Amino acid sequence: KQEVTQIPAALSVPEGENLVLNCSFTDSAIYNLQWFRQDPGKGLTSLLLIQSSQREQTSGRLNASLDKSSGRSTLYIAASQPGDSATYLCAVPMIKAAGNKLTFGGGTRVLVKP
Amino acid sequence: SAVISQKPSRDICQRGTSLTIQCQVDSQVTMMFWYRQQPGQSLTLIATANQGSEATYESGFVIDKFPISRPNLTFSTLTVSNMSPEDSSIYLCSAVVSRSRETQYFGPGTRLLVL
Numbered sequence: 235k236q237e238v239t240q241i242p243a244a245l246s247v248p249e250g251e252n253l254v255l256n257c258s259f260t261d262s263a264i265y266n267l268q269w270f271r272q273d274p275g276k277g278l279t280s281l282l283l284i285q286s287s288q289r290e291q292t293s294g295r296l297n298a299s300l301d302k303s304s305g306r307s308t309l310y311i312a313a314s315q316p317g318d319s320a321t322y323l324c325a326v327p328m329i330k331a332a333g334n335k336l337t338f339g340g341g342t343r344v345l346v347k348p
Numbered sequence: 349s350a351v352i353s354q355k356p357s358r359d360i361c362q363r364g365t366s367l368t369i370q371c372q373v374d375s376q377v378t379m380m381f382w383y384r385q386q387p388g389q390s391l392t393l394i395a396t397a398n399q400g401s402e403a404t405y406e407s408g409f410v411i412d413k414f415p416i417s418r419p420n421l422t423f424s425t426l427t428v429s430n431m432s433p434e435d436s437s438i439y440l441c442s443a444v445v446s447r448s449r450e451t452q453y454f455g456p457g458t459r460l461l462v463l
Contacts, residue, residue, distance in 0.1 A: 265450070266450050268450075268451065268452060270454070275438075275457075275459060276456055276457065277352075277354075277440055277454045277455050277456040277457040278391075278440070278442075278454035279454075280349075280451055280452065280453060280454075283450060283451045285450075323390065323391070325391075325452075327450075328393070334379070335381060335393050335396060335406075336381075336391075336393065336442075336452060337393075338390045338391045338392075339390060340389070340390045341390055
């Protein structure tokens with residue numbers, strides 16, 4: 235059974251500092267990995283999806299890396315801003331199939347202080 | 349991307365009653381799902397909503413408690429039946445749309461409080 239862990243559970247940084255968020259998974263035979271952002275009381279916004287054949291994916295200030303062999307993904311957010319304050323979740327498909335049911339990590343709650 | 353809407357956005361309900369949540373997607377959908385997020389926790393999958401047939405439920409969730417319908421490709425409903433305070437959660441629907449490959453998009457969620 236796939237288990238997804240995110241460490242740390244919470245992170246507080248001053249504005250301008252780079253953020254590094256970690257995600258680990260127990261079954262390395264994943265099809266893809268997706269990073270989401272959730273604002274308090276809101277739904278999820280998809281940030282990045284990395285296919286299993288990719289090593290990294292970039293969108294603006296966000297960069298996500300994937301190391302399947304070690305069961306890890308890292309989300310980097312460059313030059314953090316107060317608007318980046320949110321909970322960040324990673325998720326992988328529960329079985330080896332495309333677009334399938336996701337198992338989520340517990341999330342990292344980020345606070346960027348002005 | 350895809351836009352997913354949910355109604356209602358929030359509700360306060362009495363114990364023993366039922367609430368039906370609607371989910372509408374603005375794009376061609378390949379798969380739809382319902383998740384629950386209990387207070388302070390991450391998301392747990394309730395079921396896969398199958399078009400025109402019974403939903404596929406995850407361990408710990410049953411049709412009598414969470415009946416789901418999906419009458420067409422882009423619309424689904426989740427009913428939370430015979431509610432108790434333990435059902436107080438955010439309920440989210442999600443979809444994989446045809447043109448996005450595997451990216452899964454989420455609705456804004458329905459925040460439910462059961463008294």
